Amino acid sequence: MKFQDWEMLAAMHETENITQAAERLFLSQPTLTTRLKKMEDYYGVQLINRKQRGITFTPEGEQLAQHAIKMLFEQRKIEEKLHNMKNQVAGTLRVGVSNFFALNKMPKLLRLFKQSYPDVEFQVVTGWSSDMHKLISNHDVHISFIKGDYIWNDCKDLLYKEELCIASPWKFKMEDLPSMPRIDYYTDEKMRTIVENWWYSHYKEQPNINIQVSQVETCREMIINGLGYAILANLVVRPHPELFIKPLFLPNGNPITRNTWMYYHEENLDLNIVKAFVEFIQTIDVKVL
Incomplete structure (x- = not known):
């Protein structure tokens, strides 16, 4: 198999969808399908089964896909090793970001880092913090920026703490929240658990959620336009002094906070590019960036 075949099988294995795999590889779907057919003809076996939504791999296809994933991993390792042998900060830094x-935060950080190290390229994957934790745990990225506390036995740096708060377009009393219109947004399980635990420790009623959106940034715009209140991190609404904000507190009187971490593997500090980026982040006050 060629390198492009490894990439194709790995993308199909991860997405379980031909269209999504083609988009990830910047190919048309017919082009990917043709390459797949050639591979099936070469090996004389069927590699995938098509379903109504997506694909599954046959046993033979699964073997080839696992081989492709392994070969891509080994290819990355040798490329990193060769770059490192030059004593230069160069190559591709793979980062997972909530x-x-x-x-x-990330665009500004990458721009500043690129100014000092122009030969560095970036491969950035974004998503929920739980997904970024899986990526760093599986060595799929060099570094992950993660909100919340996950099990991790390797290196991590605390970047900042942010208070959770109630943000509203109008003045309010805490006892009025159950009757006020609330805007909810999709978030990771840890954040949702924190919010629900706080709510049901204070109120018997369910919240009056009348708008639900997919992103916290959309939620913020809904608040700004007077459509309701929301429970979110203070950093999201800090640039808007016109909003009315009250922090959430634990029973002991301490504010409820959420940590943002940089997770990485100690062994990866042997790579010049990873060491340089970690040291760069450690010198910056990321919270005020």
Whole structure:
């Protein structure tokens, strides 16, 4: 198999969808299908089964896909090793980034780092913090920026703490929240658990959720336009002093906070590119960036 075949099988294995795999590889769907057919003809076996939504691999296809994933991993390793032998900060840095951090922090960080190390390229994956934790745990990325506390026995740096708060377009009393219109948004399980635990420790009623959106940034715009209140991180609404904000507190009186971490493997610090980026992040006050 060629390198492009490894990429194709790995993308299909991860997405379980030909269309999504083609988009990830910047190919048309017919082009990918033709390449897949040639591979099936070469090996004389069927590699996938088509379903109504997506695909599954046959036993033979699964074997080839696992081989492709392994070969891509080994290819990355040798490329990193060769770059490292030059004593230069160069190559591709693979980073996993939680959604809010990706939108509000990551572009500035990458721009600043690129100014010092122009030969570095970036491969950035974004998503829920739980997904970014899986990526770093599986060595699919060099570094992950994660909101919340996950099980991790390797290196991590605390970047900042952010308070959770109630943000409203109008003045309010805490006892009025159950009757007020609330805007909810999709978030990871840890954040949802924190919010629900706080709510049901204070109120017997369910919240009056009348708008539900997919992103916290959309939720913020709904608040700004007077459509309801929301429970979210203070950093999301900090640039809007016109909003009325009250922090959430634990029973002991301490504010409820959520940590943002940089997770990485100690062994990857042997790579010049990873060491340089980690040290760069450690010198910056990311919260105020």
